[in-house]
Amino acid sequence: MSTSSGSSPIGPANDDEIDCLSHMARRWTPDADADPRAPARWSRLLDERARRARRARRRAVVLTSVVLVLAGLVGGGVWRGRKTDVTYFVAGAASVVEGGYVHDVGAAGARLQFSDGTAIDLAAGARAWLVSRDARGARLRIEEGRAHFEVVHRAQARWSVDAGPFAIEVTGTSFDVRWAGAAEELDVALARGSVIVRGPLAGAGIVLRPGQRLVALLRQQTVRVEDPEAPPGRIAPDVPAARATPVATPPPSSSSEPRAASVAPPRPRASRDKPQAPLVTAPTIDPASWSRRVAAGEFLDVLAEAERGGIDGCLASCPVEALAALADAARYGGRPALARRVLLATRDRFPGSVPARAAAFLLGRMADGAAAVEWYDRYLAESPEGVYAAEALGRKMMAIERLGDRSSARRIAAEYRSRFPAGAYLPQATALLQHP
Numbered sequence: 001m002s003t004s005s006g007s008s009p010i011g012p013a014n015d016d017e018i019d020c021l022s023h024m025a026r027r028w029t030p031d032a033d034a035d036p037r038a039p040a041r042w043s044r045l046l047d048e049r050a051r052r053a054r055r056a057r058r059r060a061v062v063l064t065s066v067v068l069v070l071a072g073l074v075g076g077g078v079w080r081g082r083k084t085d086v087t088y089f090v091a092g093a094a095s096v097v098e099g100g101y102v103h104d105v106g107a108a109g110a111r112l113q114f115s116d117g118t119a120i121d122l123a124a125g126a127r128a129w130l131v132s133r134d135a136r137g138a139r140l141r142i143e144e145g146r147a148h149f150e151v152v153h154r155a156q157a158r159w160s161v162d163a164g165p166f167a168i169e170v171t172g173t174s175f176d177v178r179w180a181g182a183a184e185e186l187d188v189a190l191a192r193g194s195v196i197v198r199g200p201l202a203g204a205g206i207v208l209r210p211g212q213r214l215v216a217l218l219r220q221q222t223v224r225v226e227d228p229e230a231p232p233g234r235i236a237p238d239v240p241a242a243r244a245t246p247v248a249t250p251p252p253s254s255s256s257e258p259r260a261a262s263v264a265p266p267r268p269r270a271s272r273d274k275p276q277a278p279l280v281t282a283p284t285i286d287p288a289s290w291s292r293r294v295a296a297g298e299f300l301d302v303l304a305e306a307e308r309g310g311i312d313g314c315l316a317s318c319p320v321e322a323l324a325a326l327a328d329a330a331r332y333g334g335r336p337a338l339a340r341r342v343l344l345a346t347r348d349r350f351p352g353s354v355p356a357r358a359a360a361f362l363l364g365r366m367a368d369g370a371a372a373v374e375w376y377d378r379y380l381a382e383s384p385e386g387v388y389a390a391e392a393l394g395r396k397m398m399a400i401e402r403l404g405d406r407s408s409a410r411r412i413a414a415e416y417r418s419r420f421p422a423g424a425y426l427p428q429a430t431a432l433l434q435h436p
Contacts, residue, residue: 085134087115094122097434100130101427105145114138117152118159129427131162137170141424146178153193166199166216175208184218200332201297219334221299285309287322294325299333302326311338315345324355327362336366352382361388364395372399390416394425401432 090096091113093106102110105122112120112130118137122128126145130138137151137159151159151170159170163179166186173193179186188197190208198205201216201223208214208225216223287309290302306314306326314326323346330339343359350356360382364375376396383389393416401409413429420426 086118086138088112088130088133088138092122097427097431099427099430101127101431102129103127103143103431112140116154116157119150121148121150123147129424131424134158142177142179144179144181146176148174148176150174151193164199164218166197166202169196169198169205186216186218187213189213218332221333287314287318287325290322290325290329294328294332299329302329303333303335303338311341315342320346320350320353320355323349324358327359331362331366340366357382357386358388361386361392364392369399369403372396373403390420390423390425393419394423394428397425397432398428406432 089112090102090110092110093108094102094110095104096102102112102122105124105126107124109124109126110122112122112128114120116137120128120140123146126147127143128145128147129141129143131141132139136154137157139160139162140147141162147161149159149161149170151157151173153173161168161170161177163177163186164181164184166179168175168177168188170193173195174191175193175195176189176191177187186197186199188195188208190210190212192210194210195208196205197208197214197216199216200218201221206214206223206225209227211227213226214223215226285305285308287306290306293302302325306329314322318326323342327339327342327346330336330342340363343363346353346359347356357379360375360379364372364379367375373396376392376399379386379392380389380396386392393412397409397412397416400412410432413432416423416425416429417433423429
């Protein structure tokens with residue numbers, strides 16, 4: 001190998017080659033480190049190694065900078081986009097079960113205070129369950145008693161309250177809710193803001209304004225909205241929900257003769273010279289329309305029509321869809337005995353059908369004690385994955401506990417929690433398992 005200064009420059013080499021050449025150069029020139037007149041080849045080796053080190057450092061700095069910038073952008077975006085669920089704590093004398101079930105509220109009441117400033121005050125004896133919560137709000141179920149809500153108004157806030165079969169949609173508002181489960185009565189009083197009440201008697205929803213109060217009585221099938229600012233005489237007493245529709249008043253007539261307001265068009269006057277026979281219209285019976293009309297809240301009309309056509313004849317000949325609608329109309333219309341007759345007829349005439357299986361669950365809801373448990377068992381045996389399976393198992397659990405068999409109730413509670421971890425009866429199941 002030539003070491004003359006006229007040799008051509010070295011080409012690219014890796015670190016192992018440079019280390020090898022360096023070692024050989026040191027063997028040939030032991031004093032190279034101390035001698036400033038080191039051979040040219042040795043000097044070029046040192047320069048190449050230094051350049052490679054500088055390039056490696058520059059690449060590392062650039063790569064690190066890029067990584068940090070990207071991490072900052074992504075991390076910042078994630079941080080800005082991430083929304084934290086509202087948190088809460090319970091203050092006052094009350095028992096709280098894991099999962100947000102609040103019960104045994106003392107005489108002084110209890111408060112659920114949320115991180116967004118919203119507060120819910122539970123009156124003595126009330127029971128409530130915090131069903132779910134997210135960054136926009138929460139959903140609360142009033143199991144029993146009265147609660148006062150002070151919901152903070154925020155953009156895209158979403159709060160809702162369940163009470164029995166009713167749902168109350170809330171924005172920023174202040175209102176009171178009372179639900180009496182045994183009597184099936186709902187009372188909503190709005191102080192400010194607005195709410196929408198939805199449920200069996202509310203049709204597409206009833207919007208309340210500040211100062212208004214809604215009272216719904218399921219057993220009487222009545223609903224009314226009280227408005228203290230309405231003119232006297234405009235608030236009617238309890239009216240069946242199916243009949244509580246606004247009545248339009250016709251415009252005043254140009255004739256001096258007064259006309260009565262009526263929903264139907266006025267009938268033509270009879271001739272003064274020749275009396276006319278009254279019009280007689282045969283009642284129309286249309287079982288095929290009952291499902292649609294029950295869904296629209298026309299329970300009493302469906303019951304009246306079925307009675308005109310004959311209940312016994314319908315039980316013997318009406319199709320299964322009509323029987324299911326008639327059973328619902330009887331239940332909602334406050335006719336439990338008729339509802340039981342229709343449900344039993346459905347099971348007798350259409351065994352194995354979906355309405356017949358559902359009838360077992362509904363009969364359980366209308367029964368008490370051991371009879372209710374027997375119907376729930378029938379439904380769960382016929383429809384283990386049916387739409388009412390979770391509620392049937394939960395109601396069976398509660399019925400058995402009321403019968404005093406706490407050991408069996410706890411066994412069902414464990415099954416319920418395993419099968420329906422987000423079910424409506426999870427707080428009760430958890431309470432049974434935590435307090436043997």
